[in-house]
Amino acid sequence: MVVDEPIGEERLAGVLDLPRAEVRGALRELADEYAAQGRGFDLRFVAGGWRFYTRAEFSEAVDRFVLDGQQSRLTQAALETLAVVAYRQPVSRARVSAVRGVNCDGVMRTLVQRGLVEEAGSESETGAILYRTTNYFLERMGLRGLDELPELAPFLPEAEDVEADSQEGSIITEAVAEAVVAAQSTDSGTRDDDGNSDA
Structure with a gap:
């Protein structure tokens, strides 16, 4: 919840003092559980680490709340x-x-x-x-x-x-x-x- 970039399994394992395989398994279980429950967020593995993301079907509402119509797109x-x-x-x-x-x-x-x-x-x-x-x-x-x-x-x-x-x-x-x-x-x-x- 507090990271500003995807965090690797090895680092999480070190912080939690758990084997990396156990951490990997727990992350995958959580990701599957969130998806099955249709939560408003996903736990995804991207760019070599794990991070929470807004579920796609709720992104428009989050955009409106966070950005309030102010976006600067890439040209x-x-x-x-x-x-x-x-x-x-x-x-x-x-x-x-x-x-x-x-x-x-x-x-x-x-x-x-x-x-x-x-x-x-x-x-x-x-x-x-x-x-x-x-x-x-x-x-x-x-x-x-x-x-x-x-x-x-x-x-x-x-x-x-x-x-x-x-x-x-x-x-x-x-x-x-x-x-x-x-x-x-x-x-x-x-x-x-x-x-x-x-x-």
């Missing part, structure tokens, strides 16, 4: 940039800009400030800073890990639909943005002040 440019980083990480700003077809420096700074993207070293050849998504990104998307991101294939057009290489960047950008939106919409919870799903 389309930020969503597209975040999608490219998610699927191509670790990736440089120059590479993200090349895929999107526009300069993304300002958008990347915003994503870093919001804690969705972080630095991940630098390219050995160019020295360019590389970026990756954070655990906070996984938490907000409701993902246990990056392997749960939706496959891109269903969002990509057939090869013959791509008329020129110059269009490839915008097609990939749209595809990854749709895929991230799909992942976000499969598990809706309360939204934070950025308009991101608390899923």
Whole structure:
């Protein structure tokens, strides 16, 4: 109830002075019990830890109570940039800009400030800073890990639909943005002040 990010089983086991397997079993039992009872909240395993979330069917009421209509959503440019980083990480700003077809420096700074993207070293050849998504990104998307991101294939057009290489960047950008939106919409919870799903 008091954590501000998902907490791992090992840490919980240490605090409770119990074996990790026992803690894991108890958490799963609680999660199943809450789901069976239709409680207003879920206990979920995301981003390598456990945390309480608003149950999807009650998220609208919680949004109204907590946010009172004041939401600041990610822009389309930020969503597209975040999608490219998610699927191509670790990736440089120059590479993200090349895929999107526009300069993304300002958008990347915003994503870093919001804690969705972080630095991940630098390219050995160019020295360019590389970026990756954070655990906070996984938490907000409701993902246990990056392997749960939706496959891109269903969002990509057939090869013959791509008329020129110059269009490839915008097609990939749209595809990854749709895929991230799909992942976000499969598990809706309360939204934070950025308009991101608390899923």
